[in-house]
Amino acid sequence: MKVGIVGLTQSGKTTLFRAITQGKAPIDEYGGKSNIGVVAVPDERMDWLVEKNNPKKVTPATIEVIDSAAKIGGDQKTKITADLYRDIQAVDALIHIVRAFTSPAGEPPTPGKDARDLTEELILADLQSVETRLTRIEKSLHGVKQGATTPQTMERDLLLQIKDTLEAGEFIKSLSLTPDQEKLVKGYDFMSQKPQIIVANISEEEIGQPESEAVKELRAYCEESSIPMLVLSAKVEAEIAELPEDEQKEYLEAMGLEKPARDRLIAETYRSLGLITFFTAGEPEVRAWSLRVGSPVVDAAGTIHSDLARGFIRAEVGHYDDVKSAGGWEEAKRAGVVSLHMKDYIVQDGDILYIRFKV
Numbered sequence: 001m002k003v004g005i006v007g008l009t010q011s012g013k014t015t016l017f018r019a020i021t022q023g024k025a026p027i028d029e030y031g032g033k034s035n036i037g038v039v040a041v042p043d044e045r046m047d048w049l050v051e052k053n054n055p056k057k058v059t060p061a062t063i064e065v066i067d068s069a070a071k072i073g074g075d076q077k078t079k080i081t082a083d084l085y086r087d088i089q090a091v092d093a094l095i096h097i098v099r100a101f102t103s104p105a106g107e108p109p110t111p112g113k114d115a116r117d118l119t120e121e122l123i124l125a126d127l128q129s130v131e132t133r134l135t136r137i138e139k140s141l142h143g144v145k146q147g148a149t150t151p152q153t154m155e156r157d158l159l160l161q162i163k164d165t166l167e168a169g170e171f172i173k174s175l176s177l178t179p180d181q182e183k184l185v186k187g188y189d190f191m192s193q194k195p196q197i198i199v200a201n202i203s204e205e206e207i208g209q210p211e212s213e214a215v216k217e218l219r220a221y222c223e224e225s226s227i228p229m230l231v232l233s234a235k236v237e238a239e240i241a242e243l244p245e246d247e248q249k250e251y252l253e254a255m256g257l258e259k260p261a262r263d264r265l266i267a268e269t270y271r272s273l274g275l276i277t278f279f280t281a282g283e284p285e286v287r288a289w290s291l292r293v294g295s296p297v298v299d300a301a302g303t304i305h306s307d308l309a310r311g312f313i314r315a316e317v318g319h320y321d322d323v324k325s326a327g328g329w330e331e332a333k334r335a336g337v338v339s340l341h342m343k344d345y346i347v348q349d350g351d352i353l354y355i356r357f358k359v
């Protein structure tokens with residue numbers, strides 16, 4: 001799973017990237033290069049599984065995060081399109097960061113406007129790619145009889161419909177599409193149609209204070225657009241991320257924070273992507289895996305290894321909560337809370353799986 005950080009220039013993208021990845025990406029560089037990092041999805045359930053299995057290896061679920069190098073707004077006045085598309089078009093979701101602190105140059109924040117501006121850029125970028133495709137299709141239609149219906153004319157009609165929708169500032173998901181059309185739309189990878197989380201980037205002084213007018217304005221925008229919003233100070237979070245673990249706790253307490261916002265942000269991203277976690281646990285390895293909500297167990301098996309899907313026989317499934325209350329896997333089996341399932345069983349968040357297979 002990939003997540004792209006987007007935002008107007010100087011909104012705190014790279015600072016947030018550092019906070020999330022606990023890495024050391026340089027800030028204030030205009031090198032035009034994106035940062036890419038892999039982050040572990042925090043999951044407290046892993047602790048018990050590790051304690052119980054004493055494995056040789058522990059592998060958490062991960063998300064790939066990309067800090068886009070696109071410069072949008074500010075003095076640059078560069079438009080999003082080319083840059084942003086190249087860097088982050090293939091992401092599954094966007095973390096959209098908005099400046100809610102006074103800029104180093106003394107400019108007061110205008111987060112509601114900034115969020116709308118960026119959204120508009122995303123839509124414009126999508127419109128541009130719709131137009132490019134339309135031009136290409138029109139060309140291929142030369143010689144096709146007027147009024148004839150071909151896959152190309154069907155795609156053209158769909159693109160025209162999408163164009164109207166985007167121009168009206170609406171979401172493509174408001175269109176009712178056939179499964180074939182949905183597939184086409186998915187292939188277009190529209191930026192404005194990706195699941196999104198908005199981060200209000202506040203100054204360190206505002207932590208624990210009542211919400212500023214600026215943040216309230218952004219909240220109103222998020223509510224009317226049904227986008228989840230988180231409030232944090234990227235700068236403080238990045239400072240926390242750089243400390244050794246034992247000092248992190250002290251620092252958090254001193255700042256009046258309970259947990260790093262990074263945990264909340266990753267959890268929220270996971271939710272917006274519609275992901276759940278299942279586990280495999282044994283002596284060689286305890287591992288957490290991500291899976292789309294609503295997936296059958298044969299897909300979970302395939303996530304682990306294609307052989308497990310191909311040669312799938314049955315899955316032994318016990319939910320983490322039940323296995324933990326029973327005191328362990330064998331105990332859970334005796335208590336009757338581990339069951340055997342066929343391919344089509346829908347995996348639940350927290351399921352522990354043992355796949356029986358033969359290839």
Ligand SMILES: Nc1nc2c(ncn2[C@@H]2O[C@H](COP(=O)(O)OP(=O)(O)OP(=O)(O)O)[C@@H](O)[C@H]2O)c(=O)[nH]1
Pocket residue numbers: 007008009010011012013014015016027028029069070071072101104201202203204232233234235236
């Ligand atoms: N006060 C305050 N300043 C911040 C915060 N987050 C970022 N900044 C400052 O804002 C400036 C821009 O931060 P960056 O993280 O480089 O922003 P960016 O969006 O990556 O910028 P570009 O990549 O140049 O578009 C830096 O001077 C940061 O120190 C914050 O939470 N509080």
Ligand SMILES: [Mg+2]
Pocket residue numbers: 013014015027028029
């Ligand atoms: Mg940056």
